[in-house]
Each structure stands twice: as C-alpha cells, then as structure tokens.
Amino acid sequence: MLSIIGIGDDGLNAASAAVRDRIAASEVLLGDERALSLLGESTTGKRIVLSGDVNQVATQVEAVGDRTAALVVFGDPMFYGLARFLIERFGKDRFEVLPHVSSMQLAFARVMESWDEAYLTDLAIHPLTAVVEKIRTAQKVGLFTNPDVGPDQVAQAMLDRKIDYFTAYVCENLGARDERVTRAELAEIAAGEYTSLNVMILIRRADAPDRPRDAVGRRLFGNHDDAFLQAKPKQGLLTPSEVRSIALAQMDIAPASIVWDVGAGSGSVSVEAAQLARDGAVYAIEMDAEDHGLIQENCDRFDVANVIPVLGKAPEAFAKLPDPDCVFVAGAGREVTRLAEAAFARLRPGGRLVVNLISIDHIAQARESLMAATRAAGHEPNLGVWMVNIARGADQLERLSFESLKPSFLIAAVKG
Structure with missing residues (x-):
C-alpha cells in the first residue's frame, strides 16, 4: 500500500498523528525536493526525488513494488493533484489518500469567500481562451496559475474580452512566512508581477452583466x-x-x-x-x-x-x-x-x-x-x-x- 499524503509549508508540525505514523513507517519516501525537505531528518525511509514528468513518476511508483511507501505532495492530492493521475493509472486498490488543506481552500479562506459553487480550474491543463469564456458567466472563480500563464496574463485576457466586472485577488506563497494577498482591479493585476506559487480568486461584482452591452x-x-x-x-x-x-x-x-x-x-x-x-x-x-x-x-x-x-x-x-x-x-x-x-x-x-x-x-x-x-x-x-x-x-x-x-x-x- 502506497500512502499519498498532503502536507503544508509547515511540514509535519501541523500533520495529524495518522500522517506522522505513515511517514515514520515507510520504507520509501517519494516527493519533490521541497516536500521531502520539510519532513526533517527524523524519518528513516529511503528518499526518492520525483521526476517532473508524470510518466516517469509512474515508473518510479511502480519500482517501489510491495514496500511500504509514502508519496508526499502539497495540499489535497485529489484536487488537481498527482493522486488523480496515479489512481487512474494503477487503480484504487493500491493507494490510500491522506489530504491536507489545499492552497485553493486557503486562498478562499484568506479572501473570506465561500467556494462551494465557484468555477475552479488549473491553467496548466486548460487553455486560457477556454477558461476566460467560462469566467464570463461565473459568480466566483478559483484559478491555479502557472509560470507560463500568470495572474497578469489572465487579467489582460479578460480585459481584452471586455470582462471587466470582477474584483481580483492574487494569493501568493500561501501558508509560508512570505505569504501575500493582493486585492486589486483587473487593470492593476495586469500590470503587476507575482511569484509562481499563487492562486487567483475572482469575485463578480454585484449586478454585473453576463456580456458587454453591445452583445445584449x-x-x-x-x-x-x-x-x-x-x-x-x-x-x-x-x-x-x-x-x-x-x-x-x-x-x-x-x-x-x-x-x-x-x-x-x-x-x-x-x-x-x-x-x-x-x-x-x-x-x-x-x-x-x-x-x-x-x-x-x-x-x-x-x-x-x-x-x-x-x-x-x-x-x-x-x-x-x-x-x-x-x-x-x-x-x-x-x-x-x-x-x-x-x-x-x-x-x-x-x-x-x-x-x-x-x-x-x-x-x-x-x-x-x-x-x-x-x-x-x-x-x-x-x-x-x-x-x-x-x-x-x-x-x-x-x-x-x-x-x-x-x-x-x-x-x-x-x-x-
């Protein structure tokens, strides 16, 4: 059984007893360098740094065999995370998932907005043009941005399509000491610069139309x-x-x-x-x-x-x-x-x-x-x-x- 475990920037300090037990008992620990570094030196399992390519990750997971192992990621592994890919590839019987609070949850909490009916997506797997069209009629939006498509590009794409009726928040480095939340109009966001680790939240202004006046x-x-x-x-x-x-x-x-x-x-x-x-x-x-x-x-x-x-x-x-x-x-x-x-x-x-x-x-x-x-x-x-x-x-x-x-x-x- 391989445990796919979500952690935060505080590592094991805020982890549950079940998470600490799984990690302590693991013969093999997998994760990126940053996630593994947050586990401290008390763990004894062999550490394997995951590849950035998901197919190579699958090969690394398969090589674990029957050994007790834990794969450590940030946030909720099932929410646009690695767990979805691995379960689809190998089936549910091989894994257990222990989630942490996702960065999306943290972002909505920071801006004090509910997210139960928000449009949520990841710009790493969906093209910006398609995402912007769905934003047009949404009430609330949560976006995982990436180094190639950041908040400034999202804001500019929205303005280019005359979608200017949202208040924007950019939540950077959530859970870390240098966490920063920026609230601004889209034009200001389009002119800004942001770290690669961020979540963008968009809140539709009250009584805003679904489309520009000339399209009514x-x-x-x-x-x-x-x-x-x-x-x-x-x-x-x-x-x-x-x-x-x-x-x-x-x-x-x-x-x-x-x-x-x-x-x-x-x-x-x-x-x-x-x-x-x-x-x-x-x-x-x-x-x-x-x-x-x-x-x-x-x-x-x-x-x-x-x-x-x-x-x-x-x-x-x-x-x-x-x-x-x-x-x-x-x-x-x-x-x-x-x-x-x-x-x-x-x-x-x-x-x-x-x-x-x-x-x-x-x-x-x-x-x-x-x-x-x-x-x-x-x-x-x-x-x-x-x-x-x-x-x-x-x-x-x-x-x-x-x-x-x-x-x-x-x-x-x-x-x-």
Whole structure:
C-alpha cells in the first residue's frame, strides 16, 4: 500500500498523528525536493526525488513494488493533484489518500469567500481562451496559475474580452512566512508581477452583466440574419436563422465537439456552432476568399475564438482536419452529395451530419447516398428529412402580412 499524503509549508508540525505514523513507517519516501525537505531528518525511509514528468513518476511508483511507501505532495492530492493521475493509472486498490488543506481552500479562506459553487480550474491543463469564456458567466472563480500563464496574463485576457466586472485577488506563497494577498482591479493585476506559487480568486461584482452591452440580444443560435456580415453581391444567401436553428439542433453539438461547416460562406453556422461547442473547435471550410475573410470578421463580432477558417476547396480541404463529431454541409447542386459522402466517411462513430439543400431535385440522391454509406459501415440507416417552409410577419399598410422565404430542405444522418 502506497500512502499519498498532503502536507503544508509547515511540514509535519501541523500533520495529524495518522500522517506522522505513515511517514515514520515507510520504507520509501517519494516527493519533490521541497516536500521531502520539510519532513526533517527524523524519518528513516529511503528518499526518492520525483521526476517532473508524470510518466516517469509512474515508473518510479511502480519500482517501489510491495514496500511500504509514502508519496508526499502539497495540499489535497485529489484536487488537481498527482493522486488523480496515479489512481487512474494503477487503480484504487493500491493507494490510500491522506489530504491536507489545499492552497485553493486557503486562498478562499484568506479572501473570506465561500467556494462551494465557484468555477475552479488549473491553467496548466486548460487553455486560457477556454477558461476566460467560462469566467464570463461565473459568480466566483478559483484559478491555479502557472509560470507560463500568470495572474497578469489572465487579467489582460479578460480585459481584452471586455470582462471587466470582477474584483481580483492574487494569493501568493500561501501558508509560508512570505505569504501575500493582493486585492486589486483587473487593470492593476495586469500590470503587476507575482511569484509562481499563487492562486487567483475572482469575485463578480454585484449586478454585473453576463456580456458587454453591445452583445445584449444576441443568442447562442438563431440570431437574426442581419447580425452577420455578408458579401454584398451574395446578400441574403446565408442560411436563414430559422433553418440554422433546426440544423444546429439536429447536429446535437456537445461542449467539446469538433465541428465541420462545409461551404461556410460568411460563417453564420460556424459562429453559432462555436458558441455551442465552447470547449471544442469549428472548422469553417470556404473556397471563396472574400467569404473566408468575412468568417473571421463575424467571429470577432460575436467574440468567439474557437472557429478556424479554412480557405480551400472541399473535399480536398478535409485531409488536414481532425475527424469531426458534427458536420454541416450546404449547397445547391449535385456536388453537395459528393461532399456529404466524403464528410460522412470521416465522421466519428455516433457523429451527426446535416445537409442543407435549396433544390428539391437533389434530395432523393443525397438521401439514398447517405443510406448506402450507413449500410456500408454495417449499420441500419438513421436519417431524418425535413422541408422547411417559413413565412415571416411584416407590416404593410398598417396590416399584418407574411413574407415567405424560399423552401429549404434538411437531411440529418447519424453514423451508427
């Protein structure tokens, strides 16, 4: 049995009797140099300094064999700690975990805020752009920063995205003699310098909005067509908001989905798919250079950072892209069927493809092609087909009338 033990900067002085007994009885003691140095000289076990690489740590732990051992870390080993990795690697039967107060707990205690419903994460394992998006709607936030992404960079990234409604705390060297807690506005934090051992706490100011004023009225999906920039000669060719809403619903986009938008145009589907796949990525494939440029402009308008515009012709452009979970294909001619076949072949098992056609002539061909592709993969076809007729209300001569949009057709297919 290997005991994974959490300690603080005061070493064994504040440790429980159970922790001291485990360490005293251990034939092998593992930890980084700082943790092992805090155990003092009274322990007799062989000391092994852990590698900075987790796979090498696993090898060091495996080499312990059946000897009684203790692995010493700081704080709570299960809270973004080494214990999670080792238990996933070797199973629960081999370990016991004796936690100490985590630095996150200490940080919230220092600023005297509860943390039971806070958004907590570690910037060592999650990209800053994704974290900032989650901060936008959070009430309280606790961040483990790291030497590569410090509090100043977090604060500046938030200000760049107009998220300026948090009070920030930077808690450095918690539990040590040189502990320091800084409370400041984000602009001050962005201009500061901090030690690498810190936790950043963000507290949302009362009555602060979820988004900047110029974004009020914008939705996750189904935004009005006029909200998107379009090339002038092609004005009105983007997927109408009502059809876009049905298509996105049928794509069943998850927060971490990889999405392809084939024939993205100016990017209306890409932008809204990106807002749904906030931890994933959307590849907006477009062969027209002018529309390709508009994709990024529309991403900037909606403040989405997870759309990757791809200038190229499909299906050749598919070659360098990761396999998708969801695909949207739009077009008017026979080429749509060929693109749908190629995209369906790359779709991950369980993935969903939605085809939008504006001509009734090609529906049967596209449907039969996708049914054949599904059977070829060893599955019974799982397809849905819709004809979408939309009429929008309009005032004419003080009377309500309806203006019909051109009928649109959708085919949705599930792979497996």
